[in-house]
Amino acid sequence: MNAFQANKLALYFIAGTQDLAPNQTLPELLEKAIRGGITAFQYREKGPNSLKDAHALEEMARTLQVICRKHQVLFFINDDLELALTIQADGVHVGQTDQPIQEVIARSAGQLMIGLSCHQLAEVQAANDIPEVDYVGIGPVFKTSSKSDAEPPLGIExxxxxxxxxxxxxxxxxxxxxxxxxxxxxxxITGIALISALTQSDDIAQTLNLCHQAMHLVDCQTPSE
Incomplete structure (x- = not known):
């Protein structure tokens, strides 16, 4: 596990094979996103068109992990603690209705960074009282098509x-x-998580460059290939 650095969450890409266009592969897409300047990646394999075979899922996770390690990009697994521990990912991210956070902590504290999704004030306050939670994901801010069971949009305010x-x-x-x-x-707000904005982008480098500008990340350098 890499040491947790909050600035590594600045440009956080989330994707799985279910998010791909017919002519895309996830490793290629991840490489492009890394060249564009993402700082963290979460492998989220969920949905009707996602990988279901455990062997294939682990194989894909390991392939993506190698790419992230090569470029020093944080690598998280979504809602699959067993897989995250097996491959020694940097972290695991869970939602409020996924595996209970205390169970995740009991098994992974000290081995994995932990991210927790929050949508309500009480959830954020509860996360504040859990030292082992490294960061919270707050949303959805706007309407999203990337998650079929998403909560209602929060809005910016x-x-x-x-x-x-x-x-x-x-x-x-x-x-x-x-x-x-x-x-x-x-x-x-430390960072933004992007899914469709990148998986459906015609120019990932330009999309991420615009994000850099909007976030005023003037010191963020695009990683070398």
Whole structure:
């Protein structure tokens, strides 16, 4: 596990094979995103068109992990603690209705970074009281098509309220694009999570460049290949 650094959450890409266009492969897409400047990646394999075979899923996870390690990009697994522990990922991310956070902590504290999804004030406050939670993902901010069971959109004002309450680094998620993040308060929001904005982009480098500009990440350098 790499040491946790909050600034590594700045540009957080989330994807699985279910998010791909017919002519895409996930390793190729990840490589492009890394060249564009992402700082963290979460492998989220969920949905009707996702991989179901455990061997194939682990094989894909290991392939993606190698790419992330090569470029020093944080590698998280979504809601699969066993897989995250087996391959020694950097971290695991869980939702409120996934495996109970205390179970995740009991098995992974000290081995994995832990991210927790939050949508309500009480959830953010509860996360504040859990030392082992490294960051919270707050959203969805806007309507999203990437998650069929997503909560209702929060909107920017509610996002800012929850982010101001959080004592953990905050990653905003849900329908984010370079345009609609321009009004975010990046004094309280550490990073943004992108799914469709990248998987459906015709020019990933340009999309990420626009995100850099909107977030004023003037010191963020694009990794070398």
């Amino acid at each position: 509610a996002l800012h309220v929850l982010a101001a309450v959080s004592t953990k680094p905050v990653v905003a998620i849900g329908g984010l694009t370079p345009l609609n993040i321009s009004d975010f308060d990046f004094n309280t």
